[in-house]
Amino acid sequence: xxxxxxxxxxxxxxxxxxxxxxxxxxxxxxxxxxxxxxxxxxxxxxxxxxxxxxxxxxxxxxxxxxxxxxxxxxxxxxxxxxxxxxxxxxxxxxxxxxxxxxxxxxxxxxxxxxxxxxxxxxxxxxxxxxxxxxxxxxxxxxxxxxxxxxxxxxxxxxxxxxxxxxxxxxxxxxxxxxxxxxxxxxxxxxxxxxxxxxxxxxxxxxxxxxxxxxxxxxxxxxxxxxxxxxxxxxxxxxxxxxxxxxxxxxxxxxxxxxxxxxxxxxxxxxxxxxxxxxxxxxxxxxxxxxxxxxxxxxxxxxxxxxxxxxxxxxxxxxxxxxxxxxxxxxxxxxxxxxxxxxxxxxxxxxxxxxxxxxxxxxxxxxxxxxxxxxxxxxxxxxxxxxx
Ligand SMILES: *Cc1c(COP(=O)(O)O)cnc(C)c1O
Numbered sequence: 001x002x003x004x005x006x007x008x009x010x011x012x013x014x015x016x017x018x019x020x021x022x023x024x025x026x027x028x029x030x031x032x033x034x035x036x037x038x039x040x041x042x043x044x045x046x047x048x049x050x051x052x053x054x055x056x057x058x059x060x061x062x063x064x065x066x067x068x069x070x071x072x073x074x075x076x077x078x079x080x081x082x083x084x085x086x087x088x089x090x091x092x093x094x095x096x097x098x099x100x101x102x103x104x105x106x107x108x109x110x111x112x113x114x115x116x117x118x119x120x121x122x123x124x125x126x127x128x129x130x131x132x133x134x135x136x137x138x139x140x141x142x143x144x145x146x147x148x149x150x151x152x153x154x155x156x157x158x159x160x161x162x163x164x165x166x167x168x169x170x171x172x173x174x175x176x177x178x179x180x181x182x183x184x185x186x187x188x189x190x191x192x193x194x195x196x197x198x199x200x201x202x203x204x205x206x207x208x209x210x211x212x213x214x215x216x217x218x219x220x221x222x223x224x225x226x227x228x229x230x231x232x233x234x235x236x237x238x239x240x241x242x243x244x245x246x247x248x249x250x251x252x253x254x255x256x257x258x259x260x261x262x263x264x265x266x267x268x269x270x271x272x273x274x275x276x277x278x279x280x281x282x283x284x285x286x287x288x289x290x291x292x293x294x295x296x297x298x299x300x301x302x303x304x305x306x307x308x309x310x311x312x313x314x315x316x317x318x319x320x321x322x323x324x325x326x327x328x329x330x331x332x333x334x335x336x337x338x339x340x341x342x343x344x345x346x347x348x349x350x351x352x353x354x355x356x357x358x359x360x361x362x363x364x365x366x367x368x369x370x371x372x373x374x375x376x377x378x379x380x381x382x383x384x385x386x387x
Contacts, residue, residue: 002302003334007343009297010380013290016342024344025217025320028383031279036271048244050267056274057227063277064194064202066210066229068236071265072243075191075213078226079107081239081263082209083159086185088113092158093150093362095135095184097127098352099369100163103213104189105352114155117353117363124311125322125372126170127162133178135364140182148182153362159185164193164203166378167219167319168310172198172206179207187211190229194219195284195317204229209239214269219283219319220276222269284317286387291318294379298323304330308376320378328374335377346378 016022040046053071060069072078088094090112096104098117108115119131140157143149148157160179162170172188179186186207190196193203194212204210214225230236241247246260265273291310298307304326310316325331331347338345351366351373352358 001337003337005301006297006305006334006379007338007341009293010343013293014380014382014384015386019342021342022344022380023382024346024378024380026382027216027221028279028283028385029275030385032275033272036275037268040268040271046268047266048264050270052267052270052274053265056222056265056270056277059274059277060212060227060229063280064205064210064229066202066205066231068230068233070228070230070236070239070243071270072211072226072228072263073265074224075211075215075218075226076103076107077243077261077263078211078213078228079103079161079187079189079191080110081242081261082187082211082228083107083111083113083161084242085235085238086159086187086208088158088185089156091155093153093155094159094161095132095157096161096189097163097165097369098358098363098366099125099165099348099372100189100352101191101349102352102355103191104161104163105358108161109357113158114153115352115358115361116150116157117361117366117369119364119366119368120165120372121171122368122372124168124170124314125165125308125376126168126172127160127175128368129171129174129178131364132160132175136178136182139362146183148184150362157184159187161187161189163189163191164196166308166322167193167196167317168308169193169196169198169203169314169316171311172203176206191226192218192319193317195280196319197315199313202229205231208232209235214273214276219287219317220273220280222265222273222276225265225269225273282387283383286383287318287381289387290381290384291316291321294321294323318381321381322376322378324372324375325377326375331375331377344380348373348376348378
C-alpha cells in the first residue's frame with residue numbers, strides 16, 4: 001500500500017512493533033501523580049475543598065500568564081461559564097466555527113443561544129478573521145440601543161468563540177481587533193491549546209475569557225477537568241462564585257444569591273493536574289520532536305500528502321498532529337488502512353451544521369471548512385514517555 005511508509009514512521013517514533021496498537025493520544029504519568037493522590041487520600045481531602053485546587057489555579061495562571069485561573073469540572077462547563085460571564089443570554093447569537101468538537105456548540109446551546117458558523121483559515125484550521133469581517137459587514141447592524149444584531153434573524157449577536165484547532169493558534173489578535181471594533185465579547189475555546197502561543201502570548205488570554213480542557217486525551221490531564229483564564233480579577237471572582245453554587249461566604253450559614261453551578265474541580269483531580277503541570281515542558285518538547293519527525297517525513301513523503309505545520313508567528317503544542325490527504329476518498333482509504341493495521345488515526349469531527357441539532361443554524365460559504373473536513377486526518381501524537 002502506498003501509505004505503508006507512514007505507518008512505519010509512526011511505529012518507529014512510538015517504539016511499537018508490527019501488530020502493536022498505537023493510540024491517538026494516551027496520557028503519560030511519570031511524575032508526582034501517585035504521591036499527590038496518596039496525599040489526598042491520607043488527608044481525606046479528596047473532594048471540593050483542598051490545597052491542590054488552589055495550587056493548580058495559581059500554577060496555571062503562572063504558566064499561561066493569565067492574571068487568574070479558575071478550575072471547572074471539565075472543559076465543556078468551563079465554556080458554559082465563560083459564555084454566561086461574557087453576558088450571552090437566551091436568544092442571542094454566538095459566532096463560532098463548525099470545525100470543532102461538539103462541546104463548543106453544546107455550551108452555547110445550554111444557554112439557549114444560537115451558534116452561527118463562520119469559515120476557518122486553511123493554514124490555522126481556526127476561525128478566519130477575514131471570513132468573520134466579511135460576514136459581519138453583510139449580516140450585522142447596530143440598533144438604536146447600540147446592540148449588534150443579525151439583519152435576517154434580528155437576534156442580538158453577543159460573542160465570538162474561535163477555537164485553536166489541534167493546538168495550532170488561530171489569528172487571534174486580528175479576531176480580537178474585530179471584536180473590539182464591533183463591540184463583541186471574545187471567548188477563546190483554548191481546550192486543545194495549553195502550551196500554545198501566538199506571538200509569544202499564551203492562547204486563551206487574548207479575549208475576555210479562555211477555556212482549557214484537561215480531559216484524558218488532552219496534552220495534560222486531570223482525568224476530567226477544565227480551567228478558565230482571566231485577565232480581569234473581578235470576573236474571575238464571579239466565576240469562582242458561579243462555579244461553587246453561588247454560595248456567600250459564611251462560617252455556617254447556607255446563603256446563595258443566585259442560581260449557581262456545582263462546577264468546581266475536586267481536589268483529587270487538581271492533585272493530578274499539579275503533578276502533570278510540573279512535567280509540561282518535557283511533554284511539549286517531546287510533542288515537538290514528534291511533529292518534527294512527521295514534518296521531515298512528509299516533506300519528502302507520499303505525493304499529495306501535506307503535514308499541517310504550526311502557523312507563522314505561533315508556537316503550537318502540536319496536541320494532535322494532522323495531515324491533509326489529496327481527497328476525501330484517499331482520506332477514507334488511509335483511515336481504513338491505518339486503523340486496520342493497529343495505528344489509530346481519526347478524521348476531524350462531523351461538521352456542526354451536519355448534525356441534527358445545528359442543521360438550521362446560519363452559516364457562511366464554509367469553503368475551507370468543508371475542504372479541511374474532507375481531507376484532514378489526525379495521527380498518533382502521545383508524549384513519548386521515555387523522553
Ligand atoms: C476537549 C474539548 C473541549 C472540552 O472538553 P471536555 O471533555 O469537556 O473537557 C471543548 N472544546 C474543544 C474544541 C475540545 O477539543
